[in-house]
Every structure is written in structure tokens, then in C-alpha cells.
Amino acid sequence: MSDKESGIFSAIVEAPFGAVGIRCENQQVSELVYLPPRFQEKAAVDKVAEQAAKQIAAYLHDPDYRFDLPLRQAGTAFQGKVWQAIASIPRGQVLTYGQIAKHIRSAPRAVGQACGANWYPLVVPCHRVTAAGGLGGFAHTDDETGFHLGVKRWLLTHEGVAGYTQEALWK
Template identity: 70%
Template sequence: MMSSDNPLKRVAGGQLLAQHFSAVVAVPFGAIGIRTEAGLVHELVYLPPSFHEKDASDALAERAAQQVSRYVEQPDFRFDLPLAPLGTAFQHKVWRAIAAIPRGQVLTYGQVAKLVGSAPRAVGQACGANWFPLAIPCHRVAAAGGIGGFSHHDDEDGFHIRVKRWLLQHEGVVGL
């Protein structure tokens, strides 16, 4: 989930620089990059397996890394992190609805749209703009006819869709 206002730097080939993360945690599908600043989590990023673990640079990054590891061990784990106030009021409304989806359940973009009084495409855009995947489980939102996109990616065999499939299977969702 990279946007033009994202402060993470890229080098040739679009590779993210690991030093911009406060911690990098290895997970079964690759890694999670954690960026903290001023006592708040500013971003959680799905990273490919080419990223190596990085020890936490501060206490909050350590706490976030431990929570990511606990989620990998136990899909019922609920994150409790101070998240930076990023995003629009509408995105926050969508993210609150997503955060309320229980583990093991999936709603469609259309169902979430009805909950927040909006349109499915707008919900999809808010899902893709989520700075805090896992903590705000946007992987629990799917298209009416299948898995849908993930993190502004919809390539059926791409890294992000494989991450979404892993997360849903980890949480007991089958058939998507």
C-alpha cells in the first residue's frame, strides 16, 4: 500500500529500503514492516520474503512486533496499538466497520458499503488505503464473486492476493 505521500523511500526497481522500518517481522507469507514515530504506529506493510527481520528500534516497535507474532500464532489475537490518526473521516468510518468483522467471517464490499452508507467502490478504495493491515483486517472484505483485490492489487497470482488468501485461511475462511 504505497501512496505518493508515503515517506518510505524506494530504490531502483521499486524496492523499499528496510532501514525506514522501525522493525521487520518474518511471517509465513514474507514479512511485516512496522514504522513507528512519536509514540504511534504509522504504518504496517506487507513485505515479500526478500526482506530480512530487523530488530525493533523502540519499545512501541517491539510491542507491535510481538503482536504481529501473536497473531501469526493465534488468529483470534486482537491488536492493541496506538495508531496514528491517518486517513479521512470516511476511511475511518469504513475501517471501524472492518474492524468489527469477526475472525473467520468475510463481508463483501457491498455489505460494508450498506453498513457505512456508501458505495462498494468507495469501500474498496478505503480498504486499499488502510495504513494498518492486520490491526484493521481489510483482508476480511471480499468481492461478491470471489476474493477481490487487496492493498490496491488484484493480480490473481500476485504477492498481495497470496497474502490475503493466507490470512483468510489462517483465520479459518475457506472457499475464496
């Protein structure tokens, strides 16, 4: 990882799937990013980044950990509606894009687009939203062998999602 790559993050937390990059602005978390394993841990540059790093590490240790971070307002009103619905999905459960769409009176594809535009994965657990017939995409990707779907598989396994076994998640 180059200094230029790590320099855009206020902190980087190592994770079993790679790392989580944290960006902060104006005393708020402005973005969380899943990073591949080539990224190494980076100490927090300020108190907000330190708080976010500690909370991410706590979640990676305990899937029942509840985040309490100052998040910068992001997204459209529609995305906010989708993210609010996603945030209400309890750990250990998943809903489909269609179920979320029905709940908010929208279309599954629009829900999927809002999921992919999520600035705060983990805090807004978009990994808990799946396709009706399987895992679905993640972070605007649907390559079943790709990094992001590997992250989604790890997170669902970490959270003990009913009906998902490690073998089923890798199909």
C-alpha cells in the same frame, strides 16, 4: 534486501507469506506494510516497534489474538468510517464490499478504495472484505497471482474463514 530498504522500518517481523514492516513515529505505530520474502527480520528500534512486533508475531501464531497498539491517526473521515466497520468483522467471517457499503450508506467501489488505503492491515483486517463473486482485490491490487492476494489468501486460511478452502482461495 538493502540497508536502505530495511532502514525505513522500525522493525520487520518474518511471516509465512514474507514479512510485515513496522513504521513508528512519536511513540505511535504509523504504518504496517506487507513485504515480500526478500525482507529479513529486523529487531525493533524502540519500545513501540517492539510492542508491535510482539503483537504481530502473536497474531501470526494465534488468529484470535487481539491487537492493542497506539496507532497514529490516519485517513479521511470516510476512510475511518470504513475502517471502523471492517474492524468489527469477527475472525473467521468475511463481508463483501457491497455489504460494508450498505451498512455505512456508501458505494462498494468507495469501500474498496478505503480498504486499499488502510495504514494498519492486520489491526484493521481489510483481508476480511471480499468481492461479491470471489476474493476481490487487496492493497489496491487485483492481480490474482500477485504477492498481495497471496497474503490475503494466507490470512483468510489462517483465520479459518468459513467457506474458504485453500483450493478455493487459489482460484
